[in-house]
Amino acid sequence: MITGIGLDITELQRVRRLDKKSPKFRERVLTDRELAEYALLSEKRKTEFLAGRFAAKEAFAKANGTGIGKACSFQDIEIRKDSNGKPGIYFQQLETGLVSITHTKEYAAAQVLLQSN
Template structure:
């Protein structure tokens, strides 16, 4: 049974500026495993990855119905690709029963999450 859905869209420029300005935005959003992937990327693909994770985490928080907050930090949520590239969701170290899909263009990234009960 579907227990929640969440959708989020974000501008790549905004994400790139946030990271350039503070140098801490990626660390605030990404887990250690995600950071390792992020650091292996460069240029546009790097921003795309960060923006996609940000959108995915906001979409997950909406599907949960809590939003991002004390009980659901960005780093509580982890989105790791399977060998095929398909992203898989984890929350506080456990596999999430549900699905995530991420997309990007030159200007935006978006993500959709569906949770199962």
């Protein structure tokens, strides 16, 4: 049964500007595991990665019905890839739903679908 659906879109230029201004933005949005993956990327991919993770986490918070705040922080949500590169969404270390992330030249977008057994 579908229990929530969320969608978010973010501008790459805005994320690039925030990331260059201060590493605190990426440290607030990305978990330690995601930061390690981010560090290995080219400058262009870093912006896409960060914007995609930001959009996915915002979409999750919308699908979850909580928004980002006390009940659900960016650090509670992690996007992990399986061996084929397919992203999965984990909330407080538990796999919780399906996520799709896409990029264009100017935007990153993500959709999250939460389901119960």
